[in-house]
Amino acid sequence: MQLTHPHGIGPDCRRINSVVSTIGDKWSVMIVMVLIVRPHRFNEMKRAIGGISQQMLARTLRALERDGTVARTVHATVPPQVEYALTDLGHSLAEPILALGNWAQRHIDEIERHRASFDGRTL
Numbered sequence: 001m002q003l004t005h006p007h008g009i010g011p012d013c014r015r016i017n018s019v020v021s022t023i024g025d026k027w028s029v030m031i032v033m034v035l036i037v038r039p040h041r042f043n044e045m046k047r048a049i050g051g052i053s054q055q056m057l058a059r060t061l062r063a064l065e066r067d068g069t070v071a072r073t074v075h076a077t078v079p080p081q082v083e084y085a086l087t088d089l090g091h092s093l094a095e096p097i098l099a100l101g102n103w104a105q106r107h108i109d110e111i112e113r114h115r116a117s118f119d120g121r122t123l
Contacts, residue, residue: 022067027052027060029097032086035070036094039085069093 022028027049034040034048046057061084064070069090075081086094104111 019067022063023069023093023097025060025063027056028064029100031057031060031064031070031084032090032094032097033101035084035086035090036098039073039083041081041083045084064090 023032030049030052031045034045040048042057042061046052046054049057052060061070061072065072065084067089068087071085071087071090073083073085075083
């Protein structure tokens, strides 16, 4: 389905919003960025991301798994090891996330100048 209205207004707007609200979350973006490289175990991911609580990581992983972008695999070891990886759908999500990250990197100096200017006017 293609969005034809420039503002995304249409019968599928609510459905699209429910997806974008999950994948647009900062922790979801960070998790996808970590998993682009390779599958990770939970604590590996927690260390790689930094600043995310155990509860938030678990909640975000469940939401991504529910959407089909992340797969959870339990390995039959003692103790069991759980590994998270991007699915094919998750890898397709990585493309726009990387593009957004590249855009932010290219424009960060300009954005910070605008923020400083705005903050100077509003304080």
